[in-house]
Amino acid sequence: MSHSGTADSVRARRRRIGSLLRAARKAAGVTQVEVKGVLACSQSTVTKIENGTTTISAENLGELIDFLDVDQVTAAELRRLNEVNSVSRLRPGRRRAGPAWFGDVPELELRASEIRSWTGERIPGVLQSEQYMLAQFQAAGCANVPDLIAARKDRQRIFDREGRREFLLSESALDRLCATATPLMALDEVQHLLKTGELAGVRIRIVPYGRGLYLEPDFTILGFPDEPDQVYVEYVSGKLLLHKKNDVTEHQRAWAALDGRAATAAESARFLVALRDRLDASLFGKAAR
Structure with a gap:
């Protein structure tokens, strides 16, 4: 069951990352088309990132944070969530205090x-x-x-x-x-x-x-x-x-x-x-x- 629990956690963090990035993009008055140009990817990939159905690399996240001029508090949360997700994908069996x-x-x-x-x-x-x-x-x-x-x-x-x-x-x-x-x-x-x-x-x-x-x-x-x-x-x-x-x-x-x-x-x-x-x-x- 621990693998299923870890998968749920990764998905929850992806959705949170996507939600924060979507809010930052809208606050900056930027379109998904402009974001895809920064990331050199398709618009469907941008949509998937914002919906939390796919991951974003640390490098691309950093570029988006700079491009969207994300505030320091939100940027720190984005980097932390993405880093934890990276560790979770590499070590699916890791445990916390608690189930x-x-x-x-x-x-x-x-x-x-x-x-x-x-x-x-x-x-x-x-x-x-x-x-x-x-x-x-x-x-x-x-x-x-x-x-x-x-x-x-x-x-x-x-x-x-x-x-x-x-x-x-x-x-x-x-x-x-x-x-x-x-x-x-x-x-x-x-x-x-x-x-x-x-x-x-x-x-x-x-x-x-x-x-x-x-x-x-x-x-x-x-x-x-x-x-x-x-x-x-x-x-x-x-x-x-x-x-x-x-x-x-x-x-x-x-x-x-x-x-x-x-x-x-x-x-x-x-x-x-x-x-x-x-x-x-x-x-x-x-x-x-």
Whole structure:
């Protein structure tokens, strides 16, 4: 599965490179015909580069950066993405801290101006407390637990950036947490959810049992300011990174349906506070606050 994950990552970076180059070309008032003259290639090749369906050499990228007068920040990102893609093509088996199939999802999450995540039976990684992470990785028998925790905590840098981060959790995910985790760990996780939900731009909402007989499988919609939305769906041994318009539209519709069933942010916060107080009382014998 690692080869498929690497391929997904390379394609995602190609699309990002193409999107940045297309935006830079339009900002410069340059046509694809003029670009093909600079690169000494066909116009169809220019189109493929901008659509992210083919690669661009470091030399040609440098020429385009100069020709389009790309700003320093964007130029640095273009060179970094292209360099990483070159390494990926040469070394398809290389690994990061964390599962190889997860690919560039953390990078996409950091770039996204909007994240809409739905999970039905679990607490998503970016909302997990350190205690929860530790128990999860130890239960799975992972050997490199400190590296995995560091990688997951690094994903939580999404909360340091401006933007909308919205999470819909099924009530069953919290029931499963309380039924399987130790009471102390469950309390720590619920407190972590409450604290995260207070951050600017973050909303955590619960979908109660009574709001629907069937709920969609987990998915996350990533929105970007300068390129189309993407969706990622995780499964046992990999992920799907979806960017075709029809796929994205179907998930946007699914989100709208879930959004209509979810409790409000205030109702969800009260639900979590009540759950916290019950756990607190069971552990320490305290009366509900």
